[in-house]
Amino acid sequence: MKVLMLGWEFPPLINGGLGIACLGLGRAMAQQVELSFILPKVDPAFLVDQLELIGLNHLEDRTIDREKVEQSLADVANVKWVEGEVASRMLPYQLEEVERAQGHSETTFTTVEESKKSLAGEKVIDRLRAVGLDERLAMFRDDTLYGDDVGERVWAYAQVAASLAEDMDFDIVHAHDWMTFVAGMEIKKRTGKPLVLHVHSLNYDRGGPDARGWIYDIEKSAMEAADLVIPVSRYTGTICTGHYGIDASKVHFVHNGADPVKTYRSKSPFKHGLVLFLGRLTGQKGPRFFLEIAAKVLEKNPGVYFVMAGTGEKMRELIEYGAFKDVGDRLHFTGFLNKEKVNKLLSMTDVYCMPSVSEPFGLSAIEAAQYGIPAVISKQSGVAEVMTHARHADFWDVNMMAEHINELLTDPKAREEAIQYSLEDQKNCTWEAATERIIELYRDQLGIHN
Amino acid sequence: MMKGFLTRLSKVLASDSSEGSDKNAKAAKAAEETTQPPAVPDKVANTKKKKAPKEEKKVSKIQVDPSLQPICFFFEAHQPNRLKPYSFFDIGNDPFYEDDELNRKLLDEVCEVSYLPANKMMTELIKEGKGQFRISLSVSGVLLEQLELNRPDVLKSFQDLHATGGVEIVAETYYHSMGFHRSKEEFKEQVEKQLEKIKEVFGVRPKAFRHTACVYYNELAAFVESMGFESMLGEAVGWILHGREANRLYRSPNCTTLKAHLRNGILSDDVAFRFGNHAWPQHPLTAEKFATWCQTNGGEVVNLFMDYECIGKHQDKDTGIFEFFRAFPAAWEKLGGRFVTVSESAAELEVAGEYDCHEPTSWADTEKDLSPWKGNAMQEEARRKILIIEKQVKSKNNPELLHQWRKMQTAEHFYFMSTKGGESGKVHERLRPYPSAYEAYLYFMNALSDLQIRLDEE
Numbered sequence: 001m002k003v004l005m006l007g008w009e010f011p012p013l014i015n016g017g018l019g020i021a022c023l024g025l026g027r028a029m030a031q032q033v034e035l036s037f038i039l040p041k042v043d044p045a046f047l048v049d050q051l052e053l054i055g056l057n058h059l060e061d062r063t064i065d066r067e068k069v070e071q072s073l074a075d076v077a078n079v080k081w082v083e084g085e086v087a088s089r090m091l092p093y094q095l096e097e098v099e100r101a102q103g104h105s106e107t108t109f110t111t112v113e114e115s116k117k118s119l120a121g122e123k124v125i126d127r128l129r130a131v132g133l134d135e136r137l138a139m140f141r142d143d144t145l146y147g148d149d150v151g152e153r154v155w156a157y158a159q160v161a162a163s164l165a166e167d168m169d170f171d172i173v174h175a176h177d178w179m180t181f182v183a184g185m186e187i188k189k190r191t192g193k194p195l196v197l198h199v200h201s202l203n204y205d206r207g208g209p210d211a212r213g214w215i216y217d218i219e220k221s222a223m224e225a226a227d228l229v230i231p232v233s234r235y236t237g238t239i240c241t242g243h244y245g246i247d248a249s250k251v252h253f254v255h256n257g258a259d260p261v262k263t264y265r266s267k268s269p270f271k272h273g274l275v276l277f278l279g280r281l282t283g284q285k286g287p288r289f290f291l292e293i294a295a296k297v298l299e300k301n302p303g304v305y306f307v308m309a310g311t312g313e314k315m316r317e318l319i320e321y322g323a324f325k326d327v328g329d330r331l332h333f334t335g336f337l338n339k340e341k342v343n344k345l346l347s348m349t350d351v352y353c354m355p356s357v358s359e360p361f362g363l364s365a366i367e368a369a370q371y372g373i374p375a376v377i378s379k380q381s382g383v384a385e386v387m388t389h390a391r392h393a394d395f396w397d398v399n400m401m402a403e404h405i406n407e408l409l410t411d412p413k414a415r416e417e418a419i420q421y422s423l424e425d426q427k428n429c430t431w432e433a434a435t436e437r438i439i440e441l442y443r444d445q446l447g448i449h450n
Numbered sequence: 451m452m453k454g455f456l457t458r459l460s461k462v463l464a465s466d467s468s469e470g471s472d473k474n475a476k477a478a479k480a481a482e483e484t485t486q487p488p489a490v491p492d493k494v495a496n497t498k499k500k501k502a503p504k505e506e507k508k509v510s511k512i513q514v515d516p517s518l519q520p521i522c523f524f525f526e527a528h529q530p531n532r533l534k535p536y537s538f539f540d541i542g543n544d545p546f547y548e549d550d551e552l553n554r555k556l557l558d559e560v561c562e563v564s565y566l567p568a569n570k571m572m573t574e575l576i577k578e579g580k581g582q583f584r585i586s587l588s589v590s591g592v593l594l595e596q597l598e599l600n601r602p603d604v605l606k607s608f609q610d611l612h613a614t615g616g617v618e619i620v621a622e623t624y625y626h627s628m629g630f631h632r633s634k635e636e637f638k639e640q641v642e643k644q645l646e647k648i649k650e651v652f653g654v655r656p657k658a659f660r661h662t663a664c665v666y667y668n669e670l671a672a673f674v675e676s677m678g679f680e681s682m683l684g685e686a687v688g689w690i691l692h693g694r695e696a697n698r699l700y701r702s703p704n705c706t707t708l709k710a711h712l713r714n715g716i717l718s719d720d721v722a723f724r725f726g727n728h729a730w731p732q733h734p735l736t737a738e739k740f741a742t743w744c745q746t747n748g749g750e751v752v753n754l755f756m757d758y759e760c761i762g763k764h765q766d767k768d769t770g771i772f773e774f775f776r777a778f779p780a781a782w783e784k785l786g787g788r789f790v791t792v793s794e795s796a797a798e799l800e801v802a803g804e805y806d807c808h809e810p811t812s813w814a815d816t817e818k819d820l821s822p823w824k825g826n827a828m829q830e831e832a833r834r835k836i837l838i839i840e841k842q843v844k845s846k847n848n849p850e851l852l853h854q855w856r857k858m859q860t861a862e863h864f865y866f867m868s869t870k871g872g873e874s875g876k877v878h879e880r881l882r883p884y885p886s887a888y889e890a891y892l893y894f895m896n897a898l899s900d901l902q903i904r905l906d907e908e
Contacts, residue, residue, distance in 0.1 A: 269542020269903055305899070307538055319888050323827035328895045329835050329902060332538045335892075344539065 001442070001450045002034040004170040004187070006161060006180035008145060010039045010053070012046050017363060018200050021232070021256055022176055026051050028257065028431035032439060033450060036168065038161045040140045040153065056140040056160055133160050150179070151214065158183035162190055171448050172196055178203070178215055181222035194227040194446045204239050205284050205358040220244050228445045230438065232256050233382020236360040252441050255386055257431030258366040268348040272303030273409040276349040276373075278342065278364045281312030286355035286378065286395045291318060293355060295325045296402035304409060306331040309345055346371040351408050355395045356381050365390065369426040374418035376404040386429055389421030515786025519697055519750050522711070522790050524683060526660070527565065527758035528590035528626050529557055530862035532883045536893045536900075545904065547854070547897040552883060557596050561604045564762035569607040571772060576616030580779035584616035586792045587758070588660055591624030591647045592860060605651070612652050618791035619648055621656040621679065627859035628662050628823055630670050632837040640856065641677060657681060658792040662861045664713060664755060664813035665820070668702040668806065675708035681796045683755060685813045686712035690805060697749020699796065700805030709796045710805050713755040713813055717744060722756035726769030734770065737777035745785050750802070751795045755813065815874035822878065823864040828891040833864055835898060839905065846908050855901065858894070866890035
């Protein structure tokens with residue numbers, strides 16, 4: 001089976017949650033099917049075993065002749081760019097805005113210094129130029145993938161990806177999130193191949209239930225046009241079927257996986273406990289509820305410390321609100337943290353709290369579990385379906401959240417139990433399991449067998 | 451007219467203060483002081499006699515206009531101990547909160563562009579004696595400490611300036627703090643610490659007091675009076691003066707002896723803030739022009755109070771600020787004017803009326819109140835939380851911890867947290883060593899958490 005995936009973020013250039021999930025899934029799926037990924041930007045030095053990565057920022061080096069490329073690089077990966085000085089094109093930038101979202105960075109990839117095998121054949125870029133896509137391609141050389149002109153980028157990506165796809169051989173087109181949904185629809189239209197949409201997050205999660213606009217429209221029309229919709233949780237599935245009115249018979253959730261991480265504990269100066277919020281400081285993540293919860297916990301346990309790791313447009317407002325709630329010497333902000341610092345923080349944390357207003361999945365709760373940290377998470381999160389033994393509460397129920405935290409901090413028996421359960425829970429979250437389930441869905445829903 | 455404290459025994463004091471930094475010499479010095487204090491006024495009187503004829507000769511060349519109100523220059527020299535970007539991960543691990551490198555850098559900078567050349571200039575002007583030039587000066591304890599540690603040469607130049615006899619040292623809180631509303635006891639201790647420091651460095655006991663940023667209000671004034679001060683500086687605030695002249699001395703209704711010296715905000719800010727501003731219609735401000743403004747300003751004394759850093763730092767040398775000050779005493783003398791220090795004007799003048807100041811006023815921003823340091827939630831919380839641990843800190847009997855806690859009371863920490871906009875906001879932004887008010891708050895609160903944890907563990 002040959003699968004063409006359409007992605008937007010991808011490590012190491014962009015390390016948001018979407019990129020991490022695409023890499024995790026891509027790496028696992030590439031072991032089972034023949035998999036290619038079209039991305040707006042790739043780092044040519046970043047290779048993944050068995051996974052073909054096609055970046056619109058590096059089509060200059062891409063030739064049409066697929067077979068030859070595959071032969072020449074089969075031992076490394078099915079990657080097609082090349083022709084000299086590839087390494088010098090590497091852009092070691094970090095897109096701060098997105099990277100700050102989670103502070104993840106990937107460590108288990110293969111990096112090659114350069115790959116010098118040259119190939120014969122027509123250049124893809126010349127073909128695309130011939131059909132007038134030159135200025136579209138130029139958009140992907142900028143440092144950002146979002147920003148004010150994200151709409152233009154989405155369209156440019158759709159046009160170029162569709163042109164590329166016409167030359168490619170695949171059975172299924174599988175698009176990740178709205179930025180690539182337009183391309184997915186276009187490819188389905190041009191090639192007639194079945195369209196699978198992978199929903200990592202929706203406008204509903206980012207903008208709230210009343211958010212409308214062209215992004216909502218893209219999501220809705222794409223899900224209507226799709227043959228199979230794969231939300232990352234049952235919870236998000238209910239948004240697809242309920243909020244977007246998508247036919248439930250084609251909506252089938254597949255939980256994300258989580259790569260195992262090396263964990264450690266370090267000494268903490270916070271004797272009465274440290275409670276962690278990790279994520280972007282934006283409405284969807286419920287950071288303000290975290291502040292309320294902190295104030296509640298402090299009423300009972302004034303010695304507890306809280307930390308909000310991450311940054312976002314709500315940061316200043318939250319800082320002032322924390323001061324107003326009089327918790328500024330107990331609730332600290334770290335700003336953006338890199339992965340190393342996030343790990344350090346996890347190693348000190350006693351309770352993980354995720355009061356998200358709407359969280360399609362919530363990988364960080366699993367990472368916390370890997371660190372042996374009991375979690376208190378909102379019912380409005382996908383990860384609550386996986387972490388069945390974690391403490392749950394509605395995101396707005398700060399009293400319940402605070403009670404859970406107080407119990408986990410003051411009752412050693414309850415705490416130990418919670419830790420053991422969450423360690424068990426997280427073991428089931430693997431990308432291999434996700435891959436298996438997706439291949440099953442391809443078979444059962446689309447009739448395409450591996 | 452001239453009081454004994456105005457002229458100094460330069461030699462005695464210089465040797466005194468050089469010993470001041472030597473802890474071992476303290477005891478010996480103290481003993482010396484207890485046996486010898488009466489000698490000081492006598493000697494002062496002697497030196498005055500030697501100097502006086504010279505001065506009088508000079509002055510006599512120019513007609514002193516007895517109806518012209520004198521000018522009282524007061525300068526405040528202070529540098530805060532700015533905090534480093536103290537992060538969450540430092541809590542419990544790093545007991546040092548200050549950005550030594552930055553503080554050192556800014557200290558060196560202000561010494562080079564302001565303190566050293568300004569001290570030199572003031573020394574010369576006092577020696578020239580045009581209009582019997584003299585100034586009043588306050589140097590915060592935290593600055594004296596920084597100078598002792600890093601720039602003894604500059605400390606010496608302050609001492610030399612003082613030794614000219616034309617400088618009256620004014621008292622304040624050692625830590626340039628603003629905690630009076632929370633703890634009178636702590637306020638008093640900080641003033642006493644500053645008095646000790648001044649004694650050690652300059653060998654005098656000030657009679658005049660000026661609170662941080664010229665904060666003044668009735669309750670504070672009464673307390674300052676109870677501490678034995680004769681004068682206190684404040685801002686001449688229009689809504690309290692009710693149309694009365696700023697250029698007179700006043701008294702708070704709950705004081706019986708303390709005289710309120712009110713800063714002439716317009717004339718002071720002409721020099722302190724507007725001097726180098728090309729957009730100001732009066733730019734450039736010449737010494738002659740400014741002297742005429744002072745001449746026609748009426749009243750009994752023109753109080754020009756400002757940061758010492760205005761000379762060379764806030765107004766850099768390219769603005770011509772040094773030339774202005776160099777020329778001003780002569781220009782003022784030409785009009786028949788003379789200069790006085792704070793306590794000289796207090797001795798000369800009777801109070802002209804009641805100054806009923808219920809709310810704290812200051813010389814800062816356009817609001818002339820405490821709004822630069824309080825008002826937003828971050829400032830309120832930080833101020834309150836640093837002050838409420840007083841008992842706990844003091845119960846530990848740990849001088850280092852006490853000192854560290856007190857340094858966190860320095861007003862600038864809260865000033866940097868201001869989220870004001872407009873003209874005032876621009877000034878805050880210029881002085882702030884962090885990207886925004888929010889960083890100032892976060893670093894402070896992180897450090898405070900560490901301090902609290904250390905207190906609990908101690």
